[in-house]
Amino acid sequence: MKTIDLHKNLLLAYTESSDGNMDERFNDKAQVMSNRRKIYNQFDLNPRTVIEAKQIHSDRILKLTEDNTKMWVGNNIPGVDGFITNQPEAALLLKVADCLPVIIYDPDHHVFGIFHVGWQGAIKNIHLKGLSQMEEEYESNPGKLLVWLGPSACGNCYESIEKPEQVGDQNWKPFIKKKSNKWKIDVEGYVTESLKQAGIKSKSIKSEKRCTIEDEGLFSHTRSKSSEQYPEARFLILAKLR
Ligand SMILES: [Zn+2]
Structure with missing residues (x-):
């Protein structure tokens, strides 16, 4: 388990x-x-209060508010x-293994967004939609936001x-290259550039720079398909205001 120091008021691991x-x-x-x-014990979290997304590459x-947070705690939301x-x-x-987890934190309004950006999510620009929603719902100013890009392929x-x-x-x-009949796709490169275009400062974007396919310290969906030695599995991204 690794904890990330993006901001003192955000628990991120x-x-x-x-x-x-x-x-x-x-x-x-x-x-x-x-x-x-x-993992929950390390952060004094009650397992029944955790909320997760039953991700479908959408x-x-x-938006979790005071009312619906009470309703959704302990759920894997479809x-x-x-x-x-x-x-x-x-x-x-x-839960990820190659897809890019994106966290956007607004220290001024003490709000955050957490987004599962796989191949499909990147095409649909879920990270930009999340950013727009933070601007609309919480008056977040992109120039003052902090971003963390987690491990991914x-x-x-x-x-x-x-x-x-x-x-x-x-x-x-710039993020798609053809090499001997295969297409190489840089999702993190695209997400980084699109967030900058949307007004987030380069220096405010922190990347974990760990490739899930290369690094056996992490799970990889691609690697699991290549050999039985690597069973299909997912690791967690955990975020919470503090
Ligand atoms: Zn790699």
Whole structure:
């Protein structure tokens, strides 16, 4: 487990392979619960108060308010891939293994957003939609926001045999390269550039720079497909106001 010091008022951490699989789709539930409990205990979190997204590679973002946070605690919410909130009790989770986790924190208004940006999410610009929602709902000013980009598949490793649908899109052009009949896609590069275009300062974007496909200290969906040596699993991103 690694804790990230993006801002003193935001608890931010992610688990690693050594913490075990965190997704009950790929292990028995008791094992996953036990793996998770160790992490929750480190932060004094009640497991019943954690809220997670049952991610579907959509661009749907749920705003957690005082009223609906009470309703959603302890749930794995179907059909969403991100949250924005100003609720201090909302401990929010994503499960990833190659997709890019994006956190946007607004220190002035003490609110944050957490977004699951996979290939599909990046095409749908869920991170930009999340940013716009923070501007609308909390009057966040992009120039004052802090961003953390978690571990994900890097632009050298992430490849597709099929031609990506956004290959003709000018905004994507610098981040898609063709190499011996395969397409290399740099999702983090695209997300970083698009956030800068939206007004976030370069110096405010912090990247973990750990490639999930190369780094066996993390789980990778791509690596799990390449060899039985690597079982399918997910690690957690955990974020909470403090
Ligand atoms: Zn890589």
